[in-house]
Amino acid sequence: MTNAVVLDVDGTLVDSNYHHALAWFRAFRGFDVTVPVWRIHRAIGMGGDKLVAAVAGQHVEDAHGDALREAWEHEFDPMLPEVRPLEGAHRLVTAAVDAGFAVVLASSGKRRHVDRYLELLEVEGVDATSSDDVEETKPAPDLIEVALGRVAPDARAVVVGDSVWDCEAARKAGRPVVAVRTGGFGEAELREHGASAVYEELDLVRADLHDLPLA
Structure with a gap:
């Protein structure tokens, strides 16, 4: 077998977890949502389909979910070379x-x-x-x-x-x-x-x- x-x-x-956490923090701030970076870090390992509601609540997912995921990509991509x-x-x-x-x-x-x-x-x-x-x-x-x-x-x-x-x-x-x-x-x-x-x-x-x- x-x-x-x-x-x-x-x-x-x-070694990308902290890059992801910072990118998500910046994405949330673009929608006037402040989530502590430590809380975001605790959710890294989830996919973006689950992370938004997990750290910011279902109401944020319902209002901005797809746009937040696009914003996260925009914030993370410049860090990819790092x-x-x-x-x-x-x-x-x-x-x-x-x-x-x-x-x-x-x-x-x-x-x-x-x-x-x-x-x-x-x-x-x-x-x-x-x-x-x-x-x-x-x-x-x-x-x-x-x-x-x-x-x-x-x-x-x-x-x-x-x-x-x-x-x-x-x-x-x-x-x-x-x-x-x-x-x-x-x-x-x-x-x-x-x-x-x-x-x-x-x-x-x-x-x-x-x-x-x-x-």
Whole structure:
């Protein structure tokens, strides 16, 4: 049976969570809505389809949802060149591929952003999903299910992410999850949301690659 690794991208493989939080803050301010940046950061990992209501309320989503998402893109795009891979990201992906795992990236981000991240990671032959591929993003399980459907639908798989939303999505998809602290979430809360192990950095995940839980 095939073994698979489903990797989150923002905050897990690339250092982008705080760029996203700032872009959302600026987007909200454009509509005279002030949401503390710390609260926005706590929601990074959700897709934009869920984030607006989660941090600002359903009334803001109803009034400005689509326009806010467009404004977020406008604010985030100039920061895209500043986003860099996290230490060990390339090594983790290539090690998993070399070890025979089916590797797929499952991101709540926009497709063109994910394509840029793939270039930064300098990995070839790795498939990826984005918010463009599903109706609902994390914490819904859709991205994980679509990702596995592309590479190995019947695989024994593990999800690697950085946020509680990755953990929730993995739980709903019936897959084990391990987490890294690179997105700014604490160990205790990641474990509370289902992470069986929490790592400080990606090279430690790579060292445990053959011992990760698979289901």
